[in-house]
Amino acid sequence: MRELTEIRSLLDRLEEVEADALETQDLDFKEWPAEPRQAIKLAVDIAICMANGGGGSVVLGVRDRVVGRAKAILGVPPETEIHQLKRDIYERTAPKLTPDIHELHVLEGTGRLLVMQVHGGLSPYTNTAGAGTVRKGNACVPLTGDLREKLMVERGDADFTAAIVPEPAQSLISAAAMERLRDQARQEQAPTDLLRKSDLDLLGAIGVLRDGQLTRAGLLIAGQAEAIGRHLPNFGWTHERMKSATAYDNRVDGRDENALALPLALAAIEARINADNPISTIEHGLYHFEYRAYPTIALREALLNALTHLDLRLASPVLVKQYPRRLEITNPGGLVGGITSANILHHPPLARNLQLVQALARLRLVNRSNLGIGRMFEAMLVEGKEPPLIIDEESAVRVVFKRQETARPFREFIAEEGKTGRTLDVDHLLVLRYLLSHPEIDTSTAAELCQRRDAEMRDILDEMVQIFDYLERGGAGRGSWWRMKPALHRRLEGLGHAERDQRIDWDVAKTRVLNMLKQRARRGEPGLTNAGIREVTAYDRQQVNRLIHELEAEGVRMQGHGRGSCYTYIGRTDNEQG
Template sequence: MRSVQDVRELLDRLDEVEADALEAQDLDFKRWDGRSLPDMQRRLIEVAVCMANGGGGTVVLGVADRVVGRAAAIPGVPLEIDTNALVREIYTHTDPRLTPDFEELSVPEGTGRLLLMQVRGPMRPYTDSAGRGTIRIDKSCEPLTGSARRDLLMASGQADFSAQPAEAAWSDLSPSALEALRRAARAERSPEDLLTLSDRGLIDTLGLAPNGRLTIAALLLAGTPEALARNVSGYGWTHLRMRNATDYTDRADGGEALPVALARLLDRVMADNPIATVQQGLYHFEYRAYPELALREALLNALCHADYQRGAPIIVKQYPRRLEIGNPGGLVGDITPENILHHPPAPRNPLLVNALVRLRLVNRSNLGISRMFKAFLLEGKPPPIIEERGESVTVTFQRHEFSEAFRRFAEEESEAGRDLDVDQLLVLHHLSGHPEIDTATAARLCQRGEALARETLNAMETERGYLERGGAGGRGSYWTLRADLHRRLGGSGDPDRQRRISLEAAKTRILSLLQERAARGEPGLTNEDLRRITHLDRSQVVRLMRELRTAHPELRDPGRGRGAQHCWVPAGTRE
């Protein structure tokens, strides 16, 4: 959703470009048609349905989208238009019911009034009351075809393919798959009374055969390859050992049920997963390049959240320096790579996932992603990269050196009762390679709001003593890793040299340097020099030098240009 301030800033660009050039997936501009209110209401219903099906967004009413020049492009919305009446009209003529929020934006042009229609779409797909619908794709509204409706239902979790009846008999269950399922569940300490049931009793208890008829989920968990091939077109997995981006040296394919597929994929990946051995006292500990816990979580996620109606396999590509695990189907609902770490669970195949939850093979609270991240971070390695690539999701593990120092620090903290959570680990990992972090950066890294990110940074400073605060306070605050901890963790660079100095300390240092250079007859310092010396950004250096010139007339304005220099010219000296 775009805020009033966001839109206000965009309007300033209308003297240069058409509003159409400013539109996006979540932003549309519409001229208000004052000739017929019923026609305009019908148009708003169409636009609301389109935007809701596209995931929600903002429609700015009162702006022509094909006109350059702010004065001509903003005719506005008539003052007598009642937004409550518009909400009632849209609510009455949409299915499921849509209730957009309207916000007013005052402008000097036209009628002086614009309306922002904020549309949300939590129950997609939407249509009008006659069953017609479109979907926002990029900057246009496209027909809501049958396949588009199916994709929306799948994405929102409303259509569960795994719960559909299968064309299969009880004899189509695989004894070896059921044994693999029990073995995997027993390793996760699943209830023994569940695992000692007969094959049919286990399937019934897991809810995978309502009224005695097997579901797709039952076959995915325990079906024979032949039954899976009949019922789930294109089901299977492929593992490739990649030499480079286009060539592979080894390939394996399979079409077994999920427990067998998981075991085979793990075996193949682990065969080329180097070990680092670390000695601590009399003991030797082994650490894999890709932590096995993270591998299991990523493979399970791919297998249980795949869109099995797309007819595409799970693909695992093992490169010399990275591992990619991809499954068909995009992320579900409003989950994105930018919010997946702490997002509530939204399974694509609820019946299948619920069975795995009861067997304790997956976690109902969506802790699998956090576990995956934590497994890498505890070893001083960067976390996995999660991406949507077209209609698929890919998790990438990068091969990095194991950090004995980071792992030992984490273990010592845990032994002292100070376990590190995933947010703290992300901050520490960032600061081991960067001189500082601010609230906005921490919020992005931890996938949290800025308020929660600031709480984490404050706690790491005041309660744990890991960080030191700098800056002017408020939004100008930043945090650095304490110098002794930076050295202990084996962070890159010299923490003292990289550390930004306070504005007052910077003023003293710069004055001293400029006076010394003037006394030696050396040239002054450029803005680039000052940024390098103080580790301040461009705007902070400009502000600092402006304040110094006000307090010290001996400082001369450098003028403009890349090589312009700040110089100290003592009173009575000829320039």
């Protein structure tokens, strides 16, 4: 849900963009119809749409496809009574919806907007005639039969993996799969007393054995390949070593390897990947540390996600394509429950195959608190590498890793910070890595990068200034920006003073200073002093003098004398333009 203060801030952005550009999965803007019955229908329809999409906020009274607050904010008539509107929505929805509705006072239009906070929950929701929509991205799409079934799966009413396999459990179990399962769970510090249990007792303890019979989840975890092939014919995996985008020189299928049970599949795929996943050694003091191009933790999290969150009703395998410079892991079935590639880092956890996920969570092989994606990101970022790219292709999810070498200065920095008790989380790591290749970052860019709200992101950035001492802040209010301290930037790049004295590239600095001087001249304000430009660029006095000398050709001149002097944009003369 969006706070009213955040919505007020977003309304200010209507001076620059249309309302449509601000809409997201959990935020919509709607113009209020003049005809009362149409207005009620709109409120009911958008409440159903947002609830089916996981919940969100709707700002009623804002017109789309226009720029400017005065044009966009038309408002809601004063006679529209909040209590009555809530009752209308309640009476016209099934299951019953009771959104929170708040009044937001504005200067434009009727002087009031309504902010409707819709909670997700017992989807699928429809109107009393049985029709409904669901939020996908920033649009409402019809709630078709397929989407209704998908919502029921997300709610746990149709867990495909919870069904019983109608054969004696003992005849289905693979001893090799059980031993591999114990090994993998032991690596994750699963409870020792759990792992010491007999096969059937262990499967019963993790919830996949019912009245002496395995569920499909249990079959996937511990079943013989032949039994999985009979009862779960759509399940499988394929690893292809690609020569190009259209050709491979080596291919293996899980069925051919008799490695379909999840513990065996995971081990087999990891071995295939690691055959071309080189190790680099970094010396740090008396120790030698080894790092793979694709970190083990990131690989395991991605593979377990693919093997447990796949849609077993689709006749498509988990597909691993290993190119010379990247790795792609694809599983059938798109993201569920309003999760998108733009919010997956912090979205509450949802599972398509709930019993399977719960069983593996008891063995600590997967995480029910949505920490798996964060661990995947962190494993890449702490080595100075780009995080994986997560792509929702509607009927499949694809995770892409770039093959990268470990950045020794960055890895050493993380290790040394850890020794001092400083633990950097994914937000900090994402910001630092961004600032290694960009001059600065603003709040909205950082919020999008870290999948946070603007208010949350400002707190994180300020923490990196005031507590961690990694960043410097410039500007004020909505115009604030942050940059990495030059000394830290040199350290993370592994460069000495002789190689690079500051972080901002010369051309970037020139462009930034020139644009600032032009804007100040346009507003009739004085220019910037040498000290002011040093603050903007992190350059020293002599470097600023050299920069200004080059900007003289663009119409920048010094005005005044002594401490009162400043550099001002006066424009280029006819001779200079010629």
